[in-house]
Amino acid sequence: MDLHILIATQEKPRRDLCFEVAKRLGLAVSLAESALRAFDILDAGRVDVVLADARMPGLGMLDLLKSARENSPETDVIVMANSTEAELAQQVVKGGACECIIRPFEADDLQRLLGRVIQKKQMSTENRLLREQLETHRGLGTLIGSSAKMQKVYEMILKVAAKRHPVLVLGESGTGKELVARAIHSYGPWRDLPFVPVDCGALSATLIESELFGHVRGAFTGANRDRSGLLVAGGKGTVFLDEIAELPVELQSKLLRAIQEREVRPVGSNRRMPLEARIIAGTNQHLEGAITRGTFRKDLFFRLNVVSVKLPPLRDRKTDIPALVHHFIDRYSGTSGGAKDISYEAMSRLMSYDWPGNVRELENCIQRALALGSSPEIQMSDLPSNLLYAMQAGSGDRRISTLRELERDAIRQALEMTAGDRLRAARLLGIGKTTVYRKIKEYGLEDIVNSSHLS
Ligand SMILES: Nc1ncnc2c1ncn2[C@@H]1O[C@H](COP(=O)(O)OP(=O)(O)OP(=O)(O)O)[C@@H](O)[C@H]1O
Ligand SMILES: [Mg+2]
Numbered sequence: 001m002d003l004h005i006l007i008a009t010q011e012k013p014r015r016d017l018c019f020e021v022a023k024r025l026g027l028a029v030s031l032a033e034s035a036l037r038a039f040d041i042l043d044a045g046r047v048d049v050v051l052a053d054a055r056m057p058g059l060g061m062l063d064l065l066k067s068a069r070e071n072s073p074e075t076d077v078i079v080m081a082n083s084t085e086a087e088l089a090q091q092v093v094k095g096g097a098c099e100c101i102i103r104p105f106e107a108d109d110l111q112r113l114l115g116r117v118i119q120k121k122q123m124s125t126e127n128r129l130l131r132e133q134l135e136t137h138r139g140l141g142t143l144i145g146s147s148a149k150m151q152k153v154y155e156m157i158l159k160v161a162a163k164r165h166p167v168l169v170l171g172e173s174g175t176g177k178e179l180v181a182r183a184i185h186s187y188g189p190w191r192d193l194p195f196v197p198v199d200c201g202a203l204s205a206t207l208i209e210s211e212l213f214g215h216v217r218g219a220f221t222g223a224n225r226d227r228s229g230l231l232v233a234g235g236k237g238t239v240f241l242d243e244i245a246e247l248p249v250e251l252q253s254k255l256l257r258a259i260q261e262r263e264v265r266p267v268g269s270n271r272r273m274p275l276e277a278r279i280i281a282g283t284n285q286h287l288e289g290a291i292t293r294g295t296f297r298k299d300l301f302f303r304l305n306v307v308s309v310k311l312p313p314l315r316d317r318k319t320d321i322p323a324l325v326h327h328f329i330d331r332y333s334g335t336s337g338g339a340k341d342i343s344y345e346a347m348s349r350l351m352s353y354d355w356p357g358n359v360r361e362l363e364n365c366i367q368r369a370l371a372l373g374s375s376p377e378i379q380m381s382d383l384p385s386n387l388l389y390a391m392q393a394g395s396g397d398r399r400i401s402t403l404r405e406l407e408r409d410a411i412r413q414a415l416e417m418t419a420g421d422r423l424r425a426a427r428l429l430g431i432g433k434t435t436v437y438r439k440i441k442e443y444g445l446e447d448i449v450n451s452s453h454l455s
Pocket of ligand 1: 142143144145171172173174175176177178179180283284359360363
């Protein structure tokens with residue numbers, strides 16, 4: 001997101017100097033040589049920073065400040081004052097303007113001040129974005145989950161989104177590495193440029209080389225025309241190198257060279273093409289281990305690991321499960337009259353499972369339950385058997401629940417949920433009323449029925 005600065009001064013040399021500095025800092029600039037023009041610009045659209053002379057004909061500092069704040073309360077104002085205006089300027093600064101810089105000043109002075117203002121602004125924008133996202137959604141963009149662990153991930157995404165250095169996305173299979181790479185791309189200023197995912201594990205060594213780097217006609221059998229590689233195809237967009245640990249070692253050095261020299265040499269060619277893309281790499285492997293085994297190059301690891309985003313496995317953020325479940329129900333239940341909700345017991349079961357396949361496994365589980373189930377709520381019986389009889393990850397020795405234990409738990413939960421209403425509990429459990437009566441007795445659950453009735 002480009003920040004927009006309005007530079008308002010009558011003095012041409014000062015305007016030029018300010019323009020130069022603002023451009024250097026990557027800001028979008030509007031110039032005003034008169035007060036009238038400055039007001040027009042403020043009226044016309046969002047301005048993030050106003051850099052203006054303390055006095056311009058027809059313009060008091062207070063008017064400008066007021067106008068800027070009306071434009072947006074978040075607009076920062078920097079006043080350029082000479083020594084005689086300084087005292088007034090200081091008062092205005094105290095009264096709410098952001099900063100004051102005394103004229104004459106050097107480009108470097110302005111750059112330092114402006115840099116600080118922008119940095120503060122970017123940080124508060126990041127925070128605001130994050131807050132808004134978390135308030136209005138259950139996560140960040142397409143990423144669902146508001147656990148503390150995911151919030152750390154979101155902070156990192158927003159922090160790196162506007163930068164161009166490589167990012168390494170780590171996490172077990174199914175934790176959402178590709179979604180994170182897409183989020184980094186879509187929260188950055190280059191979101192309108194291509195996002196190019198490449199699965200480094202899916203192709204043979206020769207094919208992946210020509211996929212990544214491109215080739216010229218005749219480079220190998222079947223190469224009957226020039227083809228540019230995926231590394232350059234997306235221009236200044238993002239290339240996501242998924243399963244990077246699967247990349248053959250020879251290609252790892254070629255990739256490292258390309259990233260370092262920012263140039264790509266297509267197979268069979270001497271010509272080099274500029275590599276402008278931002279590189280994000282992903283893996284579910286433990287790269288340090290791969291380095292020790294000699295299957296991954298240490299220097300490439302250091303190059304890619306400038307910043308890493310580590311995704312927590314789902315079992316470490318179980319509080320996100322309900323939001324994910326509802327997200328997938330919304331996405332897959334469609335208009336076909338499928339389930340729109342999930343029973344309490346089924347949800348409890350999902351929460352107690354360890355999800356070795358992480359979010360992908362949960363997604364598949366919900367899809368399957370929606371396809372198979374016939375009631376308005378997903379029931380225990382719609383869940384896959386591995387989940388129903390899963391190993392309970394005890395703290396130490398692992399044991400499996402007996403069917404009787406599971407049944408007793410399910411009936412108890414159903415009774416608790418329905419405040420002891422046996423008829424509704426039977427319906428939730430998908431069994432007959434008389435069976436529920438019998439089982440309540442068998443498992444000694446009368447207490448729940450009685451105490452709930454009394455209360
Ligand atoms: N936080 C999340 N919110 C919503 N959906 C998610 C989330 N994390 C993952 N998913 C979904 O789970 C599935 C797997 O995600 P993704 O492909 O990004 O995982 P991955 O880490 O790249 O897995 P692999 O290593 O197996 O390629 C996708 O369908 C994705 O949409
Ligand atoms: Mg993936």
